[in-house]
Amino acid sequence: MIAAALSSLWSYWRRNPLQLATMIGGLALATALWSGVQALNTEARASYDAAAAVVGEGRYDQLVPRAGETLDEATYLALRRAGWQVSPVLVGSLDLGEVALHLTGVDPLTLPAGAGAAGQVAAVPLAQFLAGEVMLAHPADLAQFGTAQSIDLIASPAITQGMALADIGAAQRLLGQAGAISRLVVAPDQPLGRPPLAEVAPELLLQPAQGGSDTAQLTDSFHLNLTAFGILSFAVGIFIVYGAVGLAFEQRRAMIRALRTMGLSMRFVVVLLGAEIAVISLVSGAIGVVLGYLLAASLLPDVAATLRGLYGAQVAGTLQLHPSWWLSSLGIALLGGILAAASAIWRMSRLPLRAGRDPQVWAMQSARGQRLQLVLGLALLVLSGGFVVAGGSLLAGFARVAALLLGAALLLPPLLEVALHVAQRRARSVTAEWFWADTRQQLPRLGLALMALLLAITANIGVSTMVSSFRLTFIGFLDQRLIAEVYVSAETDAQSAAIEALADDGITVLPLLSVETRIGPQKVDLYGARVAPVYEQYWQFLAQDGDVWSRVAAGEAAIINEQFARRAGLWPGDSIPISPTVTLPIAGVVGDYGNPLGQVIIGEELFITLFPETRARQFGLIGGGADALMARLEAEAGFDPAQMIDQTALKAASLEVFERTFTVTSALNVLTLAVAGAAILMSLLTLASMRVPQLASVWALGVTRHRLGQLELARAVALAVLTLLFALPLGLALAYLLLAVINVEAFGWKLPMYLFPADYARLAVASIGAAALAALVPALRLARTPPARFLQVFANET
């Protein structure tokens, strides 16, 4: 009996392979997008953790320099000689041509025994390690090395790919940082009588163990971004599955009635249907995992490039399979399948046994559902507005976006219903009236696919508006910031002096003095600026107090960038501590879209007083034309052309970094639109066979098959146009949220919003084209339906 029931349930799918393909395809795509994004996130996070775990970041307190990226070896010795049980760590990027390894140098003799590296070093002859003769790297990375390296490589599977471990002496040598230490790991046990840190090394800051790595904090927003895209894609995929499952159940009503008359309880039928969904979900999930892996593997290099470009975070360029990842992907597929089928199964168990399979019935049944949808949609929109009040965090920002999108999607069918109703009223011919009425009747079924399309178009409009607005702002920012004609890097003090000497010939020399420092808990870049008229000419302030530049030049005030101002809540009129002895009022806040880090700009003289050891190695030069300046430096001071770059080239390079940053975003955007197109195609295909009875009547009244096909195509286009009209304001609302809420939380800057009508027109053509393309196959099929099939409808009814 069970076997018979199973076999008859299965026979439905055998007769409707397209519906089965829809189900599996939809769920697999949804799983792929979700799991692909998860894989990207997992991989990037694993990379940070691996880098941090080398020295047990997070497990031990650390001493980090208050200013600058490294501390001096002498400070380390002073601390040890004072009793501080600390161990030096130097990290850096070891450039190997094509790739770079994240090299960590440690001193195994003083490293706390619990630090990750301690275990890895133990596997190597200590004498060789201490002598700086060996470096440990993942076996897969060893191939990247040429034979000309000055160090022997030892394969260690315990080292994460992209990482390398060596003695601190070797690391100093390989990274060209003699005498430098990045940070000190503080051992858990400290001796009695240890003097306070401020007495021995006031230039260092104690970072408590639980502080987490800077990298993870910085990149959180990016990963949340990716996750949001993954959820969006998954939701779109679930819409597809929901449609397919509902249809399959609807069409099997007769079969289920038969099974029940044969004595199967409804409960048992529900269990069987549930099991069926579970099997289909797992198969789809498995396919989705494979697709997701491929997706992630192809996007990872871009993600890695983005993270490096934006945050300087190192991510290995290759993907590793974590069991937790594919298990959770299968789980999410199963959950998605059950979610999508739950309402269909519930409805089936409630519908009267003898209800017909007429779609009109279904449509009337769902009228109540639509009212619910309307209420829910409106509630979500209100909620989206409500988060403004709750606002504040990045998560709240994303919640607003999610509520807006979901609410709008739920409102789409009722709104379309209204629009179609109006169109029907105004129709002048019978055919036209039938066309609109028939479209309305199909709406409940197509609604889900259209919601998917709406979300996809909205995301496209919103994200592309954000990226393009960002791009325009960024270009404006580059014009404002890159004011020198030529930028030069000096390698020696002599070269620096040669550049400074140019000032005697009337050339404006702008040295770039900077140190990394901390103001309160925040890591910021502190710049010393030689105030020149060009600054006053080009720089625009978001907020200012008095004559900014002359106050900065006098060492009486500081300029901060927008992200620092927003994060710290400091604006002109407030003061910030620059060093233990100097506190300056803020004179101006300037827009800065180059990186998410905070920046503080003070006058050159004050900077030199505070950081006498910092030498300017980069200079901007104005006067006499870029080519002439570069030729002169090459001829007179022996500069290599590689040390100089003119303004145009630098802008191009900066823009390239920018474009790369958004490669991933646009790739996911295109994929979401593709999923929506697939949703429409699948919905139309599954509807096609159901609609033969209605179309038969129309055909019998004299409308040709060819004309029916045309109308079918027109319907898809009409629905796409209506959806598009709805999506446009929604997309702009999304763009506003991204620019004014998400960006502020994620990066600390608020961007002006620009509109791009040409882009929207292109997108409209693409979306309508996608809908038309999706409708083409069912339309052609309809146009070629043998008349016998239409006749058969009437034969069955007699």
Added chain:
Amino acid sequence: MKPSAIFLAFLLVVPTVAAPQGFAGMATAVEGFNDPRPAPAFSFPADHGAHPDYRIEWWYLTANLQDAAGTDYGLHWTLFRSALAPGDTGGWDSPQVWFAHAAVTTEDAHLTAERFARGGIGQAGVEIDPFAAWIDEWTLSGETLDALSLTASGDAFAYDITLNANGPLIFHGGGGYSVKSPEGQASYYYSQPSYEVTGTLTLPGGDVVVTGTAWLDREWSSNPLSADQQGWDWFSLSFDTGEKLMAAQLRSVDGSRFRSGTWIMPDGTTESLGDDALTLTPIASTQVAGRDLPVEWRIEIPSKSVDVSSRPLNAQAWMDASIPYWEGPVFVTGSHSGRGYLEMTGYEE
């Protein structure tokens, strides 16, 4: 004789091989190091400093102390130098590795600390004029070796003492050339056994002002063990008569013992004791850190009419360092009475 130090040093050189092989690996000669030669001519203060062309070396101080109430304490401080290769290049690449142990022993506690350091960067080292031996903030320093101050601290104890020598340096074996095995392994070995000590111990219960006596050992070598030797039992004793004794035996796996000693007269004149001049016999053992250790001994030197038995101040004086051993203050009674230090190694497994 400090075999634990040798063991430690060896482990640093070949960590993966040494553990399974134990002491057997110590006879392996390492290319390029100097070996001690008989009839040495020491030059001071230069020889108080480091000898980077020898594989291992130490500055080893033990003290028997009492507070005003007569409570006994033991104090121990050792700075080890272990060369991964001969010579010293300076910087992180230097093959000179340093480590150190400090301990305070009371009747019911044994507090220890351990340090490691790279030699080439100045985190540890020895300077000769004025004398200073240091690792991190631990220092043994003074104008000369005769007047020193010593500080060290762990997470539960600290000490700060001054030492004044009231006798000459003592040279073991043949003028400081100390033979360790029938096969002829040897080290350079001299001591300053006659320090008067005053200072302060910082203990969990508070600061304690102490006085007493201390014994400093200086020893360096490159290859001091024979292939079958597994451990050492070593005594440094000061008798109430003013006489002093260094007595040690090296235990071979076949059960045989190689003994040596130095008898020190109150005026500092010495007599070297050969293999058959003394015996060391365990008379009682105790469970220490999960193993049975002979913490009480009988020491016999017929030529000196010495027949004494020793008992520890604290039988649980286990140095739970990266390579563990037993090191603690002892008292002797019998034909002579006195106090000193006992070290037992090779009982790790």
